[in-house]
Amino acid sequence: MFKNRLYLSITFLLLLVFATACGNTDNTEPSKKTEDKNAEVKLQDAMGEVTIPANPKRILAPYLEDSLLALGVKPAAQWSIGDTVLDYLQPELKGVPKIGWDLPLEQAISNNPDLIIFSSPTAIQKGQYEEYKKVAPTYVFKDEVSADWRKQVTQMGEILNKQKKAKDALAKYDTKVSEAKAKIQDAIDGESAAIIWVMADKFYLMENNRFSANVLYGDLGIKQPAFVEGLGKAAIQWDPIALEKLPEIKADHIFLVSKKGEPGLDILAKSSIWNGLDAVKNGHVYEMNDPSNWTINGLIASEKTIDEVVKALTK
Template sequence: MFNKLNLKVILLMVLSLMLILTGCGATKSNKAQEEQKNENVQAETGTRTITDDIGRKVEVPDKPERIVTDWYLGQLLALDVTPVGAVMANLDYAAYLKDYYKEDAIENIGDGEASLEKVMELNPDLIITWDKEAVEKYEKIAPTIVFSDTNYKSIHEEIKAMGEYLGRTDKAEQFLEDFDKRIAVAKKKINKVVSKDSTFTIFDLGKKNLSVIAPNGVVGGRALYETLGMTPPPKVKELFDTKEADGSRYEISYEVVNDYVGDYVIEMNYFNKGGSLPATWTNLDAVKKGEVIKLAPEYYFASDPVSVLHQAEDLATKIEELTKEKNSVVVNNLNYKKKIN
């Protein structure tokens, strides 16, 4: 009797276990079917799921056509994508981008801050923003990606990431291939006239103080140091290595400017146009000799890949021209001394 009872208990336990396993199998099967169903729906609707730069999973069109961005115009134009809407005030300081789209092809969505009403009117199928705080408002209008150029160590990484997000990896590769070829030409142009140990500093002039430009930011920093690979003087390199830049720059006093001067001095004067400058600046050899390379603010306040490409080419030309002028002066002086002697 005892054995029969034990046998019944065992059979009941086995039966229960089978039911549990069957239920688990059914749950897994249902989950797999649901995932497959979602994949099929995405395939039918032409969408896919990506993870954006702040870790959000977003279902986006395979190849969005009506894109709105509140910042990353240069990255889109690099991929041969003209957004339907952007903050066009940015173009006041990224003039190189104006050659990459037809006039009036992009609607202005605001001056500085995007207008939600304007964005909604454009009926976008994708919004790309820098501002994670704006996502909640934007995603009520269309799928929204948060992109952060500071997440990437190079222009190559940045463009490849945007290409992945937009389903345009082929365009990303095309841009980078052209980018590499043109930068190689620019580097060759500089290396022909400049010695390997030459140093370069970019200054942004202000009324009371001035700034040394960081190696990965605006005012030509990304173009000169990161892209062209030029060398800063020791004191500037010390800033790069030990201090965190504030807005792509390090503020210093005019009194110590000579400590940061390289063999080549590059200047932007936007914040002190027409203003007087202290003797510590005007007495610099490069300034007195007229050997300062000057940058136009409307072309050099941007650091997107398209702007950086053109800035690098422009800097290479300017460095080449200045070096030839300096060498010509030296040769003329030597010839003059020979004649006197």
């Protein structure tokens, strides 16, 4: 009898301790969750000091989707002009609704964001910064940060409290560059390359500091044709290049960036000038039928460009 009472007493005490522990957990956990949910951080942006949620869930960041996705974050809606979207990101953005490129105020409201991010002060249409702030906390990138995708990814890491993920993504990219450079060097041994973007019936030669040319010449170290090098940073206005001037480029390899069906492609195919280029005669022209990652600055865009360059030059 004594033993039975002893066992019952011990069992009762254990149950009491367990119940007390559970009670303490239940009492403290909700307040912790509430505290995390309501946490805020203060940052400096192009407009001054801004207070934003520490862990936003619904983010609108038109034309900055590359940096978001590089950190594993899907936006609440994606940039578009009509039916045009960033094609190279569609595998990651499948099912994500579209918003207008200029983020109309009513679209911002209807998407119920926790955070709005603009790429620059000039990206805010009609001077409606104060109106956007009423919809959700609004962060505006400085021009010099937005223009450099590495800085953009780093700053996006600060905004989204994902600093380590940003650092790791940049380190992974640097490793990819090193491996790609070695393969390309073995394949073309110091030969030059140029990028020509065909849009409608016009031809645009990428200067050495524009979009994917930064990847080609800056990251991968591919030799610039003297003609491209001569353009330098002086080219502010991006004018099309005349068909008659294409022989002056003298590139060993040409990346022809264009959507299928552009009239300019047909013009080139029928042109004796184009067909007389060494790169064309030697079979060193590589058609890139998705220009979207070649005509934007971004980490994922640059990774895709590297993959396509390596595939083209190391066949």
